Amino acid sequence: MSEQSTPGTGTRSDVMISLRDVSKRYSGADAEAVRPLSIDIERGEFLVLVGPSGCGKTTTLRMINRLVEPSGGEIWVDGKNATRVDADELRRHIGYVIQQVGLLPHMTIGENVGLVPKLLGWGKDRIRQRVTELLDLVGLDPDTYRSRYPKQLSGGQQQRVGVARALAADPPVMLMDEPFGAIDPITRGHLQDEFLKLQARIRKTIVFVTHDIDEALRLGDRIAIFDENARLAQLATPLEILTNPADDFVRSFIGDGAALRRLALLRVGDLPAVPGVGIRDGVEVEPDETVSAVLEKVLAAGSDSAVVRGRGSLTVQDMLLATAVRDESAVAT
Amino acid sequence: MSFFDYVSANSEIIGFLLLQHLQVVLLAVGFATAISLGVAIGTERLPRVRAALLATSGTILTIPSFALFGLLIPVFGLGVAPTVLALTVYAIFPILRNTVTALETVDGAVIDAATGMGMGSGRRLRIVRLPLAWPVILNGIRVATIMVVAIAAIGAAVRGPGLGELIFRGLSRIGGANALNEALSGVVAIVVVALLLDVLFLLIGKLTTPRGLHV
Amino acid sequence: MTRVLTTRGDAAPRSSASAGTTGDAPRSSPIVPLVAALLVAGTLIYIKTADLDAIETRSLAIGELLVRLAEHVQLVAVSTVVVVALGVPLGILLSRQAAGPLQAPVLAVANAGQAIPSIGILVLLALLYDVGFAMAVVSLVVYALLPVLRNTMVGLRQVDRSIIDAARGMGMGSRRILFTVELPLAVPVMLAGIRIALILNVGVATLATYTNAGGLGDLIERGIVFYRMPILLSGCLLTIALALLVDWLAGVAESRLRPRGL
Numbered sequence: 104m105s106e107q108s109t110p111g112t113g114t115r116s117d118v119m120i121s122l123r124d125v126s127k128r129y130s131g132a133d134a135e136a137v138r139p140l141s142i143d144i145e146r147g148e149f150l151v152l153v154g155p156s157g158c159g160k161t162t163t164l165r166m167i168n169r170l171v172e173p174s175g176g177e178i179w180v181d182g183k184n185a186t187r188v189d190a191d192e193l194r195r196h197i198g199y200v201i202q203q204v205g206l207l208p209h210m211t212i213g214e215n216v217g218l219v220p221k222l223l224g225w226g227k228d229r230i231r232q233r234v235t236e237l238l239d240l241v242g243l244d245p246d247t248y249r250s251r252y253p254k255q256l257s258g259g260q261q262q263r264v265g266v267a268r269a270l271a272a273d274p275p276v277m278l279m280d281e282p283f284g285a286i287d288p289i290t291r292g293h294l295q296d297e298f299l300k301l302q303a304r305i306r307k308t309i310v311f312v313t314h315d316i317d318e319a320l321r322l323g324d325r326i327a328i329f330d331e332n333a334r335l336a337q338l339a340t341p342l343e344i345l346t347n348p349a350d351d352f353v354r355s356f357i358g359d360g361a362a363l364r365r366l367a368l369l370r371v372g373d374l375p376a377v378p379g380v381g382i383r384d385g386v387e388v389e390p391d392e393t394v395s396a397v398l399e400k401v402l403a404a405g406s407d408s409a410v411v412r413g414r415g416s417l418t419v420q421d422m423l424l425a426t427a428v429r430d431e432s433a434v435a436t
Numbered sequence: 437m438s439f440f441d442y443v444s445a446n447s448e449i450i451g452f453l454l455l456q457h458l459q460v461v462l463l464a465v466g467f468a469t470a471i472s473l474g475v476a477i478g479t480e481r482l483p484r485v486r487a488a489l490l491a492t493s494g495t496i497l498t499i500p501s502f503a504l505f506g507l508l509i510p511v512f513g514l515g516v517a518p519t520v521l522a523l524t525v526y527a528i529f530p531i532l533r534n535t536v537t538a539l540e541t542v543d544g545a546v547i548d549a550a551t552g553m554g555m556g557s558g559r560r561l562r563i564v565r566l567p568l569a570w571p572v573i574l575n576g577i578r579v580a581t582i583m584v585v586a587i588a589a590i591g592a593a594v595r596g597p598g599l600g601e602l603i604f605r606g607l608s609r610i611g612g613a614n615a616l617n618e619a620l621s622g623v624v625a626i627v628v629v630a631l632l633l634d635v636l637f638l639l640i641g642k643l644t645t646p647r648g649l650h651v
Numbered sequence: 652m653t654r655v656l657t658t659r660g661d662a663a664p665r666s667s668a669s670a671g672t673t674g675d676a677p678r679s680s681p682i683v684p685l686v687a688a689l690l691v692a693g694t695l696i697y698i699k700t701a702d703l704d705a706i707e708t709r710s711l712a713i714g715e716l717l718v719r720l721a722e723h724v725q726l727v728a729v730s731t732v733v734v735v736a737l738g739v740p741l742g743i744l745l746s747r748q749a750a751g752p753l754q755a756p757v758l759a760v761a762n763a764g765q766a767i768p769s770i771g772i773l774v775l776l777a778l779l780y781d782v783g784f785a786m787a788v789v790s791l792v793v794y795a796l797l798p799v800l801r802n803t804m805v806g807l808r809q810v811d812r813s814i815i816d817a818a819r820g821m822g823m824g825s826r827r828i829l830f831t832v833e834l835p836l837a838v839p840v841m842l843a844g845i846r847i848a849l850i851l852n853v854g855v856a857t858l859a860t861y862t863n864a865g866g867l868g869d870l871i872e873r874g875i876v877f878y879r880m881p882i883l884l885s886g887c888l889l890t891i892a893l894a895l896l897v898d899w900l901a902g903v904a905e906s907r908l909r910p911r912g913l
């Protein structure tokens with residue numbers, strides 16, 4: 104407890120995870136899998152690590168719960184030097200979700216979800232109650248699924264259980280390594296949506312690994328993009344990355360669809376609308392709808408403008424212009 | 437005298453030897469199981485030692501049983517001790533091999549998840565790896581048992597207990613009235629023991645395999 | 652029935668595992684022949700230096716030992732040749748499509764056969780027909796045929812269907828496919844079976860003494876009957892040395908004969 108400290112930027116209570124010059128070189132490898140890296144992750148923040156295969160995302164993530172021991176630097180979690188506390192104890196307070204899920208096949212869904220609480224010595228009733236709550240939370244009917252075995256669930260359902268299991272002891276921190284990676288695109292979309300809603304409620308500090316830039320843009324509060332040499336190319340909000348890629352690598356990584364993606368990110372409520380109801384045949388929309396959704400509606404209705412409830416009206420041109428403007432980052436954050 | 441007449445006339449002695457046979461086999465397999473699990477778990481961080489022990493126990497299996505039984509006589513004399521000891525030695529390899537393989541091949545993602553949720557190596561072994569490895573370990577025990585049931589017959593050559601005695605007695609009365617019946621009763625009884633144990637292990641497997649593995 | 656078929660749960664000696672995933676590669680560690688040589692040397696030195704009585708001296712004369720060894724090797728060599736000559740073609744025939752319905756019962760019998768004690772076969776055949784070398788060879792063949800037969804069938808059966816389909820697609824006939832695709836791919840498993848048969852033969856041949864067919868087991872038996880430890884020990888140690896050497900040679904041969912790239 105005496106090890107409280109204030110890393111670089113944030114104030115003491117803001118920062119949940121602090122990586123300080125953390126690096127990793129696997130024995131026998133000539134290059135560092137993770138180059139000295141410093142990131143402060145705020146309480147309740149959703150940070151996505153993204154980059155090509157082999158750039159060290161998994162390694163970085165696994166150093167936080169010490170499944171991989173760092174070769175250099177320090178990692179602080181919740182004001183404690185993670186490298187100095189008991190690893191098992193540390194892990195019980197960090198949720199961990201992996202792509203292969205890794206449910207224990209010989210235990211029921213209920214037992215799987217209740218495992219960490221059991222390790223922490225909770226009573227039977229409390230565990231049972233918690234399992235019910237969590238299965239509800241991830242959208243699986245507790246009565247139906249509690250006593251099933253992992254093999255009896257689909258991949259998407261298993262992944263929900265994986266998330267529930269990671270949340271079981273209500274850890275402040277969640278580490279997720281491509282959790283939706285092995286799931287078909289449609290289910291993945293659903294899971295991402297649900298997970299965003301869930302996160303809005305539970306406000307965990309999340310470090311999330313993916314190699315899918317769209318997933319990163321969709322989920323992250325901030326995104327750390329690594330290049331293939333394990334260099335941190337950019338650490339910024341999704342909008343900033345789309346509008347101000349730091350270099351050619353980032354530009355090529357976010358790809359040509361960038362402008363369109365930006366449309367999918369911006370909410371019409373964030374655009375400067377003309378107050379008042381000037382135009383009669385505008386399509387009525389909510390301020391939290393995305394620009395791309397609104398554009399689609401407007402064009403489908405054969406109109407050329409939208410009326411944003413409580414804000415005012417926007418023409419198609421307004422919307423397109425807004426997305427083309429380069430320095431718009433302030434708008435979204 | 438027909439074979440069946442012979443068997444019913446001598447059912448008492450056959451039954452007695454059958455029980456003896458069963459006892460010796462189960463004793464040896466029990467020892468071998470304990471040793472194999474101990475070695476497999478004890479050498480988890482010593483891969484070279486583990487490989488050497490596995491290779492050694494495999495090599496021992498190529499030693500003719502008659503020679504191994506004989507080799508033990510100067511130390512342990514004739515009878516039960518050399519029989520049980522030799523059978524134990526033979527039973528180790530199938531069990532050890534299956535245990536090692538099973539523990540090593542437990543799904544990495546499951547282990548990873550277990551470690552990630554804060555299980556130490558002891559817990560991982562007890563809660564995750566042994567239960568998952570159990571069906572394969574049990575199969576190794578089954579295989580060892582069937583094998584040892586047959587080898588135990590040779591124990592009679594060193595005055596060991598069990599059904600082998602019927603075979604050797606039949607042989608010693610070669611040309612005599614019931615020589616063939618006697619030897620045949622021994623062979624048949626041994627096969628029966630093997631089949632019974634096979635079924636028993638299948639049942640044990642059904643009962644002890646964690647449900648989630650065969651849903 | 653499939654349960655008995657898993658290569659991993661195979662009851663036969665270690666070599667059967669090499670077809671599995673245990674990383675139990677055919678071993679050609681030089682330690683094994685070294686141990687065998689040491690056993691032989693130690694036994695011979697012991698015989699030369701120990702204070703032996705009349706029975707012991709007679710049984711352990713070098714000429715006598717060589718005779719026993721020759722008997723043993725003959726038993727093993729003849730029966731192994733016969734086993735391979737019978738087992739491999741039979742296994743191939745049984746694995747052809749036409750023999751489909753026979754496969755399962757044959758494999759079941761082959762696996763159940765493991766439960767029959769070798770001494771039982773030897774003694775029953777002796778009681779039914781005759782004692783001596785020929786009958787002992789028959790016993791050895793009966794006992795060791797099963798692993799060769801089984802491994803040949805299993806080896807052929809586990810050849811990837813898609814490879815066979817590809818060969819068929821290239822226009823190969825079934826005989827052609829058998830010789831250029833299936834057999835080469837089945838060779839490792841078949842070799843493992845032959846090695847098992849060889850080891851079994853070395854072992855069962857030690858029991859041939861009980862049916863007057865000689866072999867190194869003669870020494871062991873005499874040692875037990877007369878309770879002469881020098882004879883017993885010499886017999887055991889020489890038998891073990893022979894078994895180790897044969898298995899080692901078989902292992903070397905196995906890795907040499909295995910098609911490259913497998």
Ligand SMILES: Nc1ncnc2c1ncn2[C@@H]1O[C@H](COP(=O)(O)OP(=O)(O)OP(=O)(O)O)[C@@H](O)[C@H]1O
Nearest residue numbers: 129130132136155156157158159160161162163314
């Ligand atoms: N246990 C290990 N031992 C040695 N090298 C390793 C180990 N784990 C990872 N590496 C190496 O470290 C580098 C980074 O690996 P890491 O798994 O962190 O990449 P990643 O970004 O998660 O890739 P992916 O998107 O493919 O999952 C790679 O070059 C990898 O080969």
Ligand SMILES: [Mg+2]
Nearest residue numbers: 160161162280
């Ligand atoms: Mg990874």
